Amino acid sequence: MSDYEIDRVKTGIPGLDELIEGGFPRGDTILVAGKAGTGKTIMANQFLYYGAVKYNEPGVLVTLEEPPRAIKRNMLRFNMDLDSLVQQGMLAIVDLYPSKEVARVNIGEYPSFDLSGLEAIIMNHVNKIGAKRVVIDTLSILAYKFRSRDILREEFFKLTANITRHGATLLLTSEIPAQDSGLGVFDIEAFLASGVVVLYNEKISDTSRSRSIEVLKLRGSKHSSRIHSMRITDEGIRVWPGEISPSH
Ligand SMILES: Nc1ncnc2c1ncn2[C@@H]1O[C@H](COP(=O)(O)OP(=O)(O)OP(=O)(O)O)[C@@H](O)[C@H]1O
Numbered sequence: 732m733s734d735y736e737i738d739r740v741k742t743g744i745p746g747l748d749e750l751i752e753g754g755f756p757r758g759d760t761i762l763v764a765g766k767a768g769t770g771k772t773i774m775a776n777q778f779l780y781y782g783a784v785k786y787n788e789p790g791v792l793v794t795l796e797e798p799p800r801a802i803k804r805n806m807l808r809f810n811m812d813l814d815s816l817v818q819q820g821m822l823a824i825v826d827l828y829p830s831k832e833v834a835r836v837n838i839g840e841y842p843s844f845d846l847s848g849l850e851a852i853i854m855n856h857v858n859k860i861g862a863k864r865v866v867i868d869t870l871s872i873l874a875y876k877f878r879s880r881d882i883l884r885e886e887f888f889k890l891t892a893n894i895t896r897h898g899a900t901l902l903l904t905s906e907i908p909a910q911d912s913g914l915g916v917f918d919i920e921a922f923l924a925s926g927v928v929v930l931y932n933e934k935i936s937d938t939s940r941s942r943s944i945e946v947l948k949l950r951g952s953k954h955s956s957r958i959h960s961m962r963i964t965d966e967g968i969r970v971w972p973g974e975i976s977p978s979h
């Protein structure tokens with residue numbers, strides 16, 4: 732491979748690689764965004780699970796929104812056994828779930844908050860198991876801790892750059908709020924990510940919704956510009972590359 736050829740990381744989501752020239756560019760930061768319940772957490776964990784099982788790439792899961800127990804239980808429904816990966820040293824889970832409890836504090840109340848502690852914890856796990864994939868679900872939950880948007884942008888940038896510096900591919904999830912929250916955290920994340928994938932679960936009639944997926948951007952890649960059908964099956968998330976979503 733030449734120095735300028737892009738090494739692709741298989742996503743582990745059937746059908747998705749075909750939309751993005753074979754996978755995410757290795758060492759990049761990818762944002763998986765969508766409204767509540769669109770499948771972000773499932774996609775992120777499937778990326779880690781199949782990364783380990785099919786492609787032999789160890790991963791680190793940083794969870795801020797759900798306790799590890801709930802994630803493991805939900806992923807088992809798709810026959811993805813995260814515990815067995817942990818036992819094999821192919822997955823490390825960083826449990827930061829309780830941070831949600833204090834999410835009521837207003838922006839500006841943490842004058843000297845930064846992400847260097849979080850970075851040290853993550854890098855410790857990355858180095859210990861030789862992780863090639865890292866998931867943070869969801870970084871934006873920490874946004875309220877920063878005094879200003881500029882500091883937040885700077886801190887998010889440092890964290891993501893330092894995680895990916897040695898070649899790990901980073902997947903961040905972000906909830907697109909139903910109403911604009913005013914903070915614009917999503918804009919910052921979308922800007923610092925080199926790829927943005929958006930998941931939808933749109934109403935298509937009075938009685939039904941339909942899931943779909945869009946690759947909004949992927950630097951260095953000739954990606955699909957259509958919105959494709961996606962389903963959550965008994966085996967997890969699957970994308971139909973040839974099928975254009977009926978809701979769009
Ligand atoms: N076993 C399953 N089979 C089919 N669909 C499922 C299954 N488990 C979950 N789902 C669907 O996936 C949704 C949850 O997906 P997920 O937790 O990945 O969403 P999310 O985008 O992370 O949501 P949030 O923003 O709340 O974190 C559920 O609301 C349900 O619609």
Ligand SMILES: [Mg+2]
Nearest residue numbers: 771772796868
């Ligand atoms: Mg989630």
